[in-house]
Amino acid sequence: MTASILRVANLNKHFSSDKHALININLSVQPGEMVALIGASGSGKSTLLRHIAGLVAGDAASDSLIEVDGQVVQRRGKIDRNIRRTRANIGFVFQQFNLVDRLPVVTNVLVGLLHRIAWWRGITGLFTSAHKQLAIQALTRVGIAQCQAQRASTLSGGQQQRAAIARTLVQGATVVLADEPIASLDPESSRNVMEILTRINREDGSTVIVSLHQVEMAIKYCPRTIALHQGRVVFDGASSLLTPTLLKDLYGVQVDELFSSTTNDAHQSSAQFSQGKTNAVLIAQAA
C-alpha cells in the first residue's frame, strides 16, 4: 500500500475555552488524490488547512500529529523545527490571492521559488533567466502569460488566482492546499480555476486539497469529499455519494449554504442529485 502523503491524527484546536474549532480530526490522503473539503461557514475548513500547512498549532493537550510527505508538520501542538523545509513542498492558494499588488505578475510568481534558491537572490530580486523562464512557463500553463509584465493589481480576480496557482507551480509543490480559491470569483472564473487545479492534479500528480462552499463544485471536480460540521469530520468518502438527503441529514437547515443557486453547475447537480442514492458512510454524526 502506498504511504499517505498527508496524515492528520487526533487533531484538536481550541481558540478559547468555549471555541473548540477542530474536534478530534483523523484523516489521511494518498498521493495524487484531489479532495474537496466542504462545510458551512465556520465549520473549520480554513483552520484545518492552516494546521496542515503548519501556520497554526493544534492543542498541546492532544496527542496529535500532522505529517506531509513523511515529514512532521506538527506534533502535540508544536510546529516542527524543520517546517520551512516541509513547507517547500506545500503550495497554499488563498481566497484573496495574496499577491503583492504593485509588483509585476512574473515577480509574484517568482516568489514561489524563495524556498528553493539562495536567500540573497530572493532578497535582492536577482532571479536568473532560467528562473524567469520557469515562471513564464507556469503562467503559460494557467493561461495568462500575456499578463506577465502587468502589475498584479491590474488583473481580474480570476487572473490573480491563476497567478497565485502559477506561484505554487514554480514552487514545485507536491501538495497544493487551496483555501476557498473560488469564493470571490464569478462562475466562469471559478470553473476556470477548478479546471486548472484538476489539470495540475492529473498532469503533475500533485495532491490537491481544496476547500469549497459549493458542494456541486466538489462533486464535479473532486473524486473524494471530506465534510466538516462544527469542527468535526462528518463525511469522508466518494463525492458521488453526496446526495441532498445525506447533506440535509448532515447539515440540517445550513444545507442551503452549500448550494449556489446561480451557476449552471448548481442546476446540473440538483438534477444529478435527484437520481442519487443515499448510501454514504456517515462519520461521527452521533458524536
Ligand SMILES: Nc1ncnc2c1ncn2[C@@H]1O[C@H](COP(=O)(O)OP(=O)(O)OP(=O)(O)O)[C@@H](O)[C@H]1O
Ligand atoms: N484566530 C481565531 N481566533 C478565534 N476563533 C477563530 C480563529 N480562527 C477561526 N476561528 C473560529 O473557528 C471556527 C472555524 O473557522 P474557520 O475560518 O476555520 O471556518 P471555515 O469553515 O473556513 O469558514 P468560512 O467558510 O466562513 O471561511 C469559527 O467559529 C471561527 O470563528
